[in-house]
Amino acid sequence: MTIQTNVRGKALKVLDPNYEQKVRDSFNHQGVMQVHNGELVHVGLGTVEVHVPFSKGLAQQHGFFHGGMVAMVADTASGFATYTVLHPDEECLSAEFKINFLYPANGEKLIGRGGIIKVGKSLVVAEATVSVVRDGEEIDCAFMVHTLARTRHVKSGAVNKPNK
Amino acid sequence: MTIQTNVRGKALKVLDPNYEQKVRDSFNHQGVMQVHNGELVHVGLGTVEVHVPFSKGLAQQHGFFHGGMVAMVADTASGFATYTVLHPDEECLSAEFKINFLYPANGEKLIGRGGIIKVGKSLVVAEATVSVVRDGEEIDCAFMVHTLARTRHVKSGAVNKPNK
Amino acid sequence: MTIQTNVRGKALKVLDPNYEQKVRDSFNHQGVMQVHNGELVHVGLGTVEVHVPFSKGLAQQHGFFHGGMVAMVADTASGFATYTVLHPDEECLSAEFKINFLYPANGEKLIGRGGIIKVGKSLVVAEATVSVVRDGEEIDCAFMVHTLARTRHVKSGAVNKPNK
Amino acid sequence: MTIQTNVRGKALKVLDPNYEQKVRDSFNHQGVMQVHNGELVHVGLGTVEVHVPFSKGLAQQHGFFHGGMVAMVADTASGFATYTVLHPDEECLSAEFKINFLYPANGEKLIGRGGIIKVGKSLVVAEATVSVVRDGEEIDCAFMVHTLARTRHVKSGAVNKPNK
Numbered sequence: 095m096t097i098q099t100n101v102r103g104k105a106l107k108v109l110d111p112n113y114e115q116k117v118r119d120s121f122n123h124q125g126v127m128q129v130h131n132g133e134l135v136h137v138g139l140g141t142v143e144v145h146v147p148f149s150k151g152l153a154q155q156h157g158f159f160h161g162g163m164v165a166m167v168a169d170t171a172s173g174f175a176t177y178t179v180l181h182p183d184e185e186c187l188s189a190e191f192k193i194n195f196l197y198p199a200n201g202e203k204l205i206g207r208g209g210i211i212k213v214g215k216s217l218v219v220a221e222a223t224v225s226v227v228r229d230g231e232e233i234d235c236a237f238m239v240h241t242l243a244r245t246r247h248v249k250s251g252a253v254n255k256p257n258k
Numbered sequence: 259m260t261i262q263t264n265v266r267g268k269a270l271k272v273l274d275p276n277y278e279q280k281v282r283d284s285f286n287h288q289g290v291m292q293v294h295n296g297e298l299v300h301v302g303l304g305t306v307e308v309h310v311p312f313s314k315g316l317a318q319q320h321g322f323f324h325g326g327m328v329a330m331v332a333d334t335a336s337g338f339a340t341y342t343v344l345h346p347d348e349e350c351l352s353a354e355f356k357i358n359f360l361y362p363a364n365g366e367k368l369i370g371r372g373g374i375i376k377v378g379k380s381l382v383v384a385e386a387t388v389s390v391v392r393d394g395e396e397i398d399c400a401f402m403v404h405t406l407a408r409t410r411h412v413k414s415g416a417v418n419k420p421n422k
Numbered sequence: 423m424t425i426q427t428n429v430r431g432k433a434l435k436v437l438d439p440n441y442e443q444k445v446r447d448s449f450n451h452q453g454v455m456q457v458h459n460g461e462l463v464h465v466g467l468g469t470v471e472v473h474v475p476f477s478k479g480l481a482q483q484h485g486f487f488h489g490g491m492v493a494m495v496a497d498t499a500s501g502f503a504t505y506t507v508l509h510p511d512e513e514c515l516s517a518e519f520k521i522n523f524l525y526p527a528n529g530e531k532l533i534g535r536g537g538i539i540k541v542g543k544s545l546v547v548a549e550a551t552v553s554v555v556r557d558g559e560e561i562d563c564a565f566m567v568h569t570l571a572r573t574r575h576v577k578s579g580a581v582n583k584p585n586k
Numbered sequence: 587m588t589i590q591t592n593v594r595g596k597a598l599k600v601l602d603p604n605y606e607q608k609v610r611d612s613f614n615h616q617g618v619m620q621v622h623n624g625e626l627v628h629v630g631l632g633t634v635e636v637h638v639p640f641s642k643g644l645a646q647q648h649g650f651f652h653g654g655m656v657a658m659v660a661d662t663a664s665g666f667a668t669y670t671v672l673h674p675d676e677e678c679l680s681a682e683f684k685i686n687f688l689y690p691a692n693g694e695k696l697i698g699r700g701g702i703i704k705v706g707k708s709l710v711v712a713e714a715t716v717s718v719v720r721d722g723e724e725i726d727c728a729f730m731v732h733t734l735a736r737t738r739h740v741k742s743g744a745v746n747k748p749n750k
Contacts, residue, residue, distance in 0.1 A: 194354040
């Protein structure tokens with residue numbers, strides 16, 4: 095399953111020349127990726143690849159990746175792909191996504207690849223595919239369609255402070 | 259946001275009188291719930307409530323719950339709600355779900371409530387709502403529509419053995 | 423299947439006291455409703471009911487209502503429900519919708535009932551249920567989740583002029 | 587927007603060598619396509635192209651194609667694409683679909699192109715793109731993800747007899 099960024103035929107514009115660095119910074123601030131050893135393998139304009147290895151904290155009752163975790167990896171990939179095509183003072187909030195599961199996510203690693211379908215004035219439509227690596231082979235297991243709203247940067251002062 | 263199990267007007271049938279115990283057993287085998295301190299607060303016929311407290315492993319870059327983790331909690335709630343209405347020799351696999359995000363999931367705890375829309379011969383349509391608890395107040399943040407396929411039990415011998 | 427406007431617990435605000443009339447005017451300008459004998463049975467704040475009788479132009483190969491036509495009725499109901507909660511100078515454009523089919527739409531009439539889940543600053547999340555009337559009985563056949571973008575009025579000068 | 591049948595990398599199997607004829611027969615029995623002058627432009631294994639010209643019965647209040655009618659064309663394309671990959675004694679029922687709208691469907695004709703993402707044992711996941719032709723130019727306006735259940739043939743004796 096090859097992800098096809100720009101498959102819909104419009105060239106993407108660079109609105110923020112610093113897009114790779116800002117994506118890497120934001121990724122590094124995601125607790126979910128730190129705790130679960132996520133890796134940001136590739137960042138391009140409108141395209142992002144994320145790897146997350148299997149661990150108990152991602153598992154459902156059969157020891158496969160939990161479907162919600164497959165969605166989390168897809169969401170991360172399409173969300174960061176969206177972040178690459180925004181202005182420096184913008185970020186994006188998920189309005190909704192839909193994910194179809196094609197095969198059980200039974201393997202050692204999830205690979206999420208995000209791409210862009212359309213950059214609109216107020217919304218971006220993105221997509222992601224997720225594959226699972228088992229015995230060295232990559233198997234398609236899910237794909238997502240993701241609608242995100244373009245917004246001004248959320249203030250970092252709003253950070254959650256649990257367990258204080 | 260009150261979850262409305264059976265809102266669509268059909269009475270659910272008890273196909274497995276042991277439904278509560280099997281849901282609790284399965285829940286206890288989910289690594290994702292153990293590691294993230296998930297709690298199975300209620301199990302009824304066609305209705306399940308799951309709580310998951312905030313922790314770093316669930317956080318996005320602003321310290322809110324990651325959207326993918328909101329989906330994971332919803333998926334767990336609607337998936338287990340589905341499990342309560344199946345025959346003893348059945349389980350369910352997610353075919354697809356769609357989630358709409360209503361408010362940022364900024365708070366101390368997520369509450370997922372799952373319910374059943376339709377039990378079909380080969381598919382079940384379930385729903386879940388997710389709210390976030392902030393300063394003691396519960397705020398609706400997302401809802402999911404979830405389609406699951408009814409299948410024979412997946413063999414537990416298929417368990418993933420990573421990092422052996 | 424009772425439609426549950428405001429089920430999510432927030433009171434809707436009247437932003438346009440003239441909401442019923444504008445919905446009726448817009449409905450009367452929809453060629454699709456004129457040609458297919460659609461009827462606007464009820465308009466309330468955040469709630470709309472539309473009836474469309476069976477005819478050949480709505481049928482699939484077995485003589486049931488075509489799934490796309492079930493979606494069209496749902497879309498009309500949730501779209502007009504959304505229109506009732508907007509400012510006088512606004513209208514709404516569909517960003518996306520998802521529909522689940524519960525039973526074959528085999529009958530004499532479709533009934534679509536639209537409601538509102540959330541009115542956001544730039545997006546509205548609406549819902550619709552569709553039932554089919556067969557031999558005088560109403561049978562649930564589908565439900566929709568619908569995301570719409572709030573926009574300024576589209577100029578009526580943009581009207582399509584086919585077959586001139 | 588080029589539709590990418592088999593983009594997910596599995597070769598489709600011919601389960602019914604007569605697939606083109608059966609699709610054409612079924613298409614010709616759809617009242618919706620007869621009444622609205624739909625044309626089945628191409629049928630291949632796992633790929634179908636449908637054209638529907640603009641007419642009043644397809645229009646919303648601005649004279650564009652109604653969003654529900656865009657969905658109807660997409661549904662037809664992905665549904666018939668699915669029909670080409672089934673056994674002779676099977677047909678398919680829509681479980682659900684999701685459609686994203688990219689641009690207003692303002693033009694003379696809709697073109698729906700359907701393709702296949704996965705053929706599973708009980709479900710098929712299909713996709714469709716819809717473009718609108720305006721002044722001779724083709725503009726992408728929507729795409730759909732469609733989940734269908736494989737079933738035995740519905741008896742044709744179940745045909746709706748309205749207005750008898």
